[in-house]
Amino acid sequence: MNDSPITLDSQDAPKVASNETIISIDNLSFSYDMGSTNTLRNISLEIPAGKVTAFIGPSGCGKSTLLRCLNRMNDLVDTAKVTGGSISILGQDINAPDVEAIELRKHVGMVFQKYNPFPKSIYENVAYGLRVQGIKNKSVLDQAVEESLQKSALWSEVKDRLDSSALGLSGGQQQRLCIARTIAVKPQIVLMDEPCSALDPIATARIEELIAELQEDFTIVIVTHNMQQATRVSDRTAFFYLGELIEYDDTSRIFGNPTRKQTEDYVSGRFG
Amino acid sequence: MVASDRKLQIMSAHILKNYDSDLSALKDSVVQMGGAALDALEKSVAGLLEGNLDQCYDVIDDDEAIDAQEKRIDEQGMSILLRFNPVASDLRHVLSSINICRSLERIGDHAVTIAKRSRKILKAGAVNEVRLIDPLFREVQKIVSSALTVYSDVDEEAAMKVIQMDQMVDDLHKSLGKSLSAQIAGGAKETEPLLNIIFISRSLERIGDLAVNIAEDVVFIASAEDVRHT
Numbered sequence: 001m002n003d004s005p006i007t008l009d010s011q012d013a014p015k016v017a018s019n020e021t022i023i024s025i026d027n028l029s030f031s032y033d034m035g036s037t038n039t040l041r042n043i044s045l046e047i048p049a050g051k052v053t054a055f056i057g058p059s060g061c062g063k064s065t066l067l068r069c070l071n072r073m074n075d076l077v078d079t080a081k082v083t084g085g086s087i088s089i090l091g092q093d094i095n096a097p098d099v100e101a102i103e104l105r106k107h108v109g110m111v112f113q114k115y116n117p118f119p120k121s122i123y124e125n126v127a128y129g130l131r132v133q134g135i136k137n138k139s140v141l142d143q144a145v146e147e148s149l150q151k152s153a154l155w156s157e158v159k160d161r162l163d164s165s166a167l168g169l170s171g172g173q174q175q176r177l178c179i180a181r182t183i184a185v186k187p188q189i190v191l192m193d194e195p196c197s198a199l200d201p202i203a204t205a206r207i208e209e210l211i212a213e214l215q216e217d218f219t220i221v222i223v224t225h226n227m228q229q230a231t232r233v234s235d236r237t238a239f240f241y242l243g244e245l246i247e248y249d250d251t252s253r254i255f256g257n258p259t260r261k262q263t264e265d266y267v268s269g270r271f272g
Numbered sequence: 273m274v275a276s277d278r279k280l281q282i283m284s285a286h287i288l289k290n291y292d293s294d295l296s297a298l299k300d301s302v303v304q305m306g307g308a309a310l311d312a313l314e315k316s317v318a319g320l321l322e323g324n325l326d327q328c329y330d331v332i333d334d335d336e337a338i339d340a341q342e343k344r345i346d347e348q349g350m351s352i353l354l355r356f357n358p359v360a361s362d363l364r365h366v367l368s369s370i371n372i373c374r375s376l377e378r379i380g381d382h383a384v385t386i387a388k389r390s391r392k393i394l395k396a397g398a399v400n401e402v403r404l405i406d407p408l409f410r411e412v413q414k415i416v417s418s419a420l421t422v423y424s425d426v427d428e429e430a431a432m433k434v435i436q437m438d439q440m441v442d443d444l445h446k447s448l449g450k451s452l453s454a455q456i457a458g459g460a461k462e463t464e465p466l467l468n469i470i471f472i473s474r475s476l477e478r479i480g481d482l483a484v485n486i487a488e489d490v491v492f493i494a495s496a497e498d499v500r501h502t
Contacts, residue, residue, distance in 0.1 A: 227359070228357055231359070255359040255360060256359070256360060256363070256496060257360060257361075257364075257495075257496035258360060264283070264360050264361060265283070265284050267359050267360055268286070268358065268359055268360050268361070268362045269286050269287050269288060269291065269356070270283065270284040270285065270286050270287065271284065271287065
């Protein structure tokens with residue numbers, strides 16, 4: 001990774017070498033009520049590039065809140081506030097006054113729990129982010145749409161009906177379309193907030209396969225309640241409890257021989 | 273080894289009560305099978321030392337029950353893996369319990385071998401040299417019994433001591449083999465009983481190795497450290 005910070009409004013932010021830190025969270029505290037109570041407390045962790053990192057923990061532990069801090073989705077909550085610490089992505093403090101959330105999200109895409117395609121055609125869904133960026137050239141858009149649908153393992157299923165409504169796709173296909181829409185703008189990081197929780201086992205398996213394939217081009221951070229899924233798809237796992245990071249290590253370690261008793265109790269189904 | 277606060281505390285109960293009861297039943301089955309294997313070992317050598325052929329026949333007959341216990345433990349382990357997807361120490365407990373029952377089944381087989389050899393010796397008329405087995409048998413009995421205790425207690429420290437106990441078993445086996453071989457080489461009249469005693473000694477030495485395997489599995493359950501072949 002370069003020593004100098006990378007401006008997040010740059011279209012061509014350099015790639016971070018695999019396994020080097022791409023997201024650095026330093027002593028982060030966060031509140032939803034202007035600082036009266038901290039939902040996240042003193043979180044510090046470094047997320048490596050080109051890997052899949054899973055956030056796990058019981059409901060209310062703060063894992064989704066932290067995920068949403070990474071692309072400043074919490075900006076949409078009026079009373080939300082970072083009360084301490086910082087998050088650096090690509091060497092840049094993402095909460096610095098000169099960093100625009102919109103610019104940040106070009107580099108940090110997000111896939112949500114409930115698939116949410118726009119009521120537009122399949123093609124327009126994928127092209128949407130690029131059009132917002134001002135790209136109008138049809139051949140550039142065509143190429144980007146095909147490439148994104150290929151990468152999201154949807155191309156062969158939809159290539160003959162790109163002009164059909166996205167809402168006619170199955171749930172699993174809609175979620176893969178949302179992934180295609182996210183990666184079309186070539187973010188370096190893809191955040192996934194329980195991307196399979198609304199899908200059946202077959203569709204879930206396809207998304208999990210897709211995550212493994214996307215890992216070659218993107219850094220993925222996934223929140224999941226499904227611990228078997230975390231063991232299958234992630235390289236690193238962070239366990240959160242009551243707004244604190246309890247343990248962060250290789251996934252094999254977290255599920256094989258965690259250091260902290262709280263982690264062992266949670267992953268082995270002793271509380272949650 | 274990474275410092276861990278987990279080892280200092282007793283594990284909490286699982287949310288799913290069946291999970292706890294199934295893990296506990298698995299452990300009980302292994303301990304019970306261990307008792308049966310140890311019993312077979314003791315009877316096989318006691319039959320020889322006391323000149324009691326019935327005990328030898330009992331060991332041969334009872335081996336089917338030990339084999340059946342092995343199958344039952346496999347089923348229990350498989351069922352837990354399928355139903356509860358164990359991780360961390362639970363997973364190590366299930367995998368190691370299945371490994372341990374494999375070792376116990378082989379201890380049972382060695383006890384049958386000892387019983388059959390003992391039967392041959394006794395049918396031909398006991399020889400004084402059978403007494404030479406006793407110190408080795410005592411040591412093997414101790415190591416197997418200790419291995420079962422450390423499994424029951426999941427005691428890593430005691431398991432490491434069990435592993436070290438095997439040296440004494442090996443030494444006694446070698447010394448016995450050397451002594452009897454010398455007698456045979458020296459022109460002993462009855463060589464067949466002496467050869468059978470050498471084979472019994474070899475089975476006892478193998479049982480010691482299997483007890484070590486059990487202790488190594490216990491270390492793995494307790495600490496996730498794989499101390500095999502070290």
